[in-house]
Structure formats: structure tokens, C-alpha cells
Amino acid sequence: MRRSTLVLLGVLAVLALALPVVAQLPYHRDLVIKVLLFGMLAQAWNILAGYCGQISLGHAVFFGTGAYTSTVLQMQAGLNPWLGLLGGILLAVILSQVIGYPCFRLRGHYFAIATIAVGEIVQTLALNWEMIGAGRGLSLPIRPDSLAAFQFHRSKYPYYYIVLAFLLICLAISAWIERSRLGYYFRAIREDSEAAASVGIPVTRYKLIAMAFSAAFVAAGGTFYAQYVLFLDPESAMPLSLSILICLLAVVGGVGTLWGPLLGAAVLIPLSELTRVQFGGTGRAVDLMIYGALLTAVAVYQPAGLAGLLRRAWGR
Amino acid sequence: MALLTLTGVTKRFGGVVANHAISFQVSPGEIVGLIGPNGAGKSTLFDVVTGYYRPDAGRIAFAGHDLVGLRPDQVNRLGIGRTFQKLRPFREMTLLENVMVAVMQHTPLPAAARAEALTYLEFVGLAGKGDVHARNLSTGERKRLELARAMATRPRLLMLDEATGGVDQRTIPGLVALIGRLRERGLTLVVIEHNMRVIMALADRIVALHLGQVIAEGPPAEVVRDRRLVEAYLGGAYARGA
Numbered sequence: 001m002r003r004s005t006l007v008l009l010g011v012l013a014v015l016a017l018a019l020p021v022v023a024q025l026p027y028h029r030d031l032v033i034k035v036l037l038f039g040m041l042a043q044a045w046n047i048l049a050g051y052c053g054q055i056s057l058g059h060a061v062f063f064g065t066g067a068y069t070s071t072v073l074q075m076q077a078g079l080n081p082w083l084g085l086l087g088g089i090l091l092a093v094i095l096s097q098v099i100g101y102p103c104f105r106l107r108g109h110y111f112a113i114a115t116i117a118v119g120e121i122v123q124t125l126a127l128n129w130e131m132i133g134a135g136r137g138l139s140l141p142i143r144p145d146s147l148a149a150f151q152f153h154r155s156k157y158p159y160y161y162i163v164l165a166f167l168l169i170c171l172a173i174s175a176w177i178e179r180s181r182l183g184y185y186f187r188a189i190r191e192d193s194e195a196a197a198s199v200g201i202p203v204t205r206y207k208l209i210a211m212a213f214s215a216a217f218v219a220a221g222g223t224f225y226a227q228y229v230l231f232l233d234p235e236s237a238m239p240l241s242l243s244i245l246i247c248l249l250a251v252v253g254g255v256g257t258l259w260g261p262l263l264g265a266a267v268l269i270p271l272s273e274l275t276r277v278q279f280g281g282t283g284r285a286v287d288l289m290i291y292g293a294l295l296t297a298v299a300v301y302q303p304a305g306l307a308g309l310l311r312r313a314w315g316r
Numbered sequence: 317m318a319l320l321t322l323t324g325v326t327k328r329f330g331g332v333v334a335n336h337a338i339s340f341q342v343s344p345g346e347i348v349g350l351i352g353p354n355g356a357g358k359s360t361l362f363d364v365v366t367g368y369y370r371p372d373a374g375r376i377a378f379a380g381h382d383l384v385g386l387r388p389d390q391v392n393r394l395g396i397g398r399t400f401q402k403l404r405p406f407r408e409m410t411l412l413e414n415v416m417v418a419v420m421q422h423t424p425l426p427a428a429a430r431a432e433a434l435t436y437l438e439f440v441g442l443a444g445k446g447d448v449h450a451r452n453l454s455t456g457e458r459k460r461l462e463l464a465r466a467m468a469t470r471p472r473l474l475m476l477d478e479a480t481g482g483v484d485q486r487t488i489p490g491l492v493a494l495i496g497r498l499r500e501r502g503l504t505l506v507v508i509e510h511n512m513r514v515i516m517a518l519a520d521r522i523v524a525l526h527l528g529q530v531i532a533e534g535p536p537a538e539v540v541r542d543r544r545l546v547e548a549y550l551g552g553a554y555a556r557g558a
Binding site for chain 1: 366367368388389397398400405406409413416417418421425426465466468469
């Protein structure tokens, strides 16, 4: 575990240093930023689903919560987006507890189905809520470049370093969770929640804790997205397809591992961009077809994901 | 003063009465054997006591606490450990991790929990397999693992569901000796067991269930001669002939 963490940190360091050399075209830079963003989202999902075994297909709700909270606070109250980020995290955590408490009564597939339903309900609400722009969406007010305003137009590199920092914080906290009592309890609940209860673990409480961590990081990603794209609507900020994508990245990369989800993002996000370039507007679903094929292959041949494949190749 | 007191405990599933007005006591330091044919309601009673089912009627008192309405984790934290008839190890975790999870309610830090967990693995004779995944164990080893895991929560009362069920004959004496040593550590035990030789060797007292009711209770030598028990196991004809 410790060696793989070092390898991961090394790869990230190289990536961070190499970016200005490799990604000079805006397209490439945008791709790397997306990989890091989705790597973080997938790892955040992994905290709940991978470690704790609760498969959520409604995480777009938390992404949307993060994106909308900072944006609406900014537009209506003039609040700094960094404070909005904290507000979004707070709201997403509260929402995660409200959603989690009833949904955690359900097991396995039924929990996953319930989270889909919640996701659809929240998206429909957002589509009809005038205060947050309803279906028309929100365009963020353009501000001069500055870290305080969380907006950069002349050079987009600051976005890259910010999302890299977010990802590193997410990975560091995940690594800490893995090694602390939380991680042990999460895994015990994933393996057998009734046996976990028999050794004194308050199962629902720990599921809610996992959900809170997970929602917090996804919400942070949502705020970043809003500040990066500067336009939000419910179709882009909280669609079901986003929830599914987050899940797919982690599953293909390696569920329940520290660096699998990032690996999944590093492979699949460029793939989807590539198909988009190759096929243009007519090929909108081609990436999903490839994801589907990959997912089937992973499920059948390598349930531990790409991370498991690499670990085997390394002979450990 | 009894450690565990059941008073009129009743549990129904729809029209089926799995436990009907069950009352008995367990004293500190005692080993109580819970016996009865399949479907007598033994495992259901375990689930009722340990919080997995809520009884429809009756009271359960443990060391001054009322257990009815508590969740399984709360029951465990009050001092009742248990094993499951259908063994439930954390399959994708190592043996050491399995036991660490149980240790952590008292010893939260992983390093200290690891050291403590090792002592429980040693006690059950699995110290050499700490890094093996639980899914790779034999049934006998899984029984020992469940025992170590239950002990690691530092219970005062340990409830073992089928202490030797499903393991081969050669493994049984080792398990019996192990359970005997639990008593030496000051633990009180309630043991469900089908193997009469085992139960005769271990139990101070036997509670016999049949169709959800207590049909006999007392020292092993007396209970096995009880006509109702023989009837329950073998049917009325044998009891009359005997």
C-alpha cells in the first residue's frame, strides 16, 4: 500500500511538472483538467461505494449542489466563490444525510435504485426552480483574473493547479480513511453489515459518515466545474449520466483502491474525448458504447479493475 | 443475581410462532447449552436477544439493562458477543483485519488494535494465519475466527450459535477445549449445539426448546432423560417404548 501511494504521488508530481510542456493546446489542457476533476469525483464516490460498499447512482446531486450553491450565493449575495465552495460542501453534506438516512434502510441494488430516483427528483426540481435559473441555467458574472475571484481567462493553468490541489487533498484524506478505524469499519460494513453490527459497529452511522465525505468532495468538484465552465444548467450539472460516469470510472479503474478511480479517469476521459473528436456530434453515444464494452470486460475478467490488472502485472 | 434474564419472550413471523413465552436465566460464569431439533427457535432466540429481531412480547434484561429495542451494535457494546450459525467472516479482509475491526471499539488506533487482535488470534490458534484472507479458511478455521472476533469485543456473555456444527470430527475436540478455556477467562456462555457429546461435556445447565417453547431445563444428565425431549427429537413412539 505504501509503495503504491508513493508511485501515485510520483506520477502526479511528474504530471504536474510536465503539463506546461505537454499540454500547450487548450484542448489538451482542458483534457488534463477534466481527468483530474473526474479522478477526484470517482475517488469521492469510491469512499462510499468502494470502501463502504454502498453503490450510489445519484452523486450528480452533490455535484449540482456544489456548483449551484457557490454560483447562486455569488450572483445573489455577492459571496466570494471560495466561501461559496465551503457553503456548497456544507449543504451537500447536509443533503447527503437527509438522503442517506432513509435510503440506507435499503440494501444493495435497492439502495442504488433509490439514489437514482433521488437524483431524478432533484434534477426535476432544479429544472423548475426559478430562483436558480430553472431550465435556462445560470451564466456566472465574468470577473478579472484572480485567485480570490476563482476565475482565470488569460491563462487557464491556475485551474489546473487548483484541481490538482483538490485531487491531492481528496487522495490524502482517502489514504487517511483507509488506514484509520473509519476505513476498517467501512470495509467491514461492505463485507457483511450484520456481522459488523455484531462487533459493535453502528452501521447506519458509519454509512452516513462515508456518504458525508463522499458528498463533500463531489460538491467541491461541482464548485470547481462552475468556476471553470462559467455556465450551469440542470442538464449539465446534475444529469443521471454524470452519476453513472463517476461510477464507471471508479469501477473500470478499480473499486475500493486508492488510485484505481484516478486511473479509470485517466483512461476513460481521454477515450470519450477522442471518440467525440472522431465522430463529432453524430457520435455522441460512441464513448458510452466503449464504456459499456469495457465495463463488461472488467466485470467478467478483472473485477478489481485496471488497478487490479496492474497490481498483478507487478507481481504483487 | 442472573446476568441474563429472559421473561416471556415471544417472537412471531406472520402466523408462525418462532419463540413462545420463553423464560430462563443465565448466571455469571455459567455455560448454558441451548438444544432442540431443527426449527425449535434457537437461532431466532439468539437474534432476538442480540437485537437482530425485536420480540413481540417479553423482557430481556442483561446486567441491569433492558435489551428490547436496542440495535445489535448497542447490545454488543453492553457486553454480549455472538457468532453466527451461517458463518459470516469479512471475506475480503485478512484474519488480522477481521479481528482488528472488533477490537477497535475499545482500541481505536490501528497499530495498537493490531497487537491486541493478534493475542485473540493466538488464543484461538490462528496466529500464523493473520495475513490470510478470510475467504480462504476451512469451516473449522472460520469457527475459530468468529470466536476470536466475538471475544475481541470483550464481552461478558458470549453466545455461540452451533459451536461445532459443520466441522469434521477431528476438529471438534480442539473447539471444545477452546470453549472450555473461555470459561476460565471468566466468560459466561450460551451455546447452541446439536452434538450431544459436546454439550454434555461443556454445559453446566441445558435449556431444551421444541416448537418455540422451553420443554426442559436443568443439569445435562437430567435433561437428556426427560421424556418430552426424547419425544421432541425422535417422536412419541420412541419415548413410550423407552
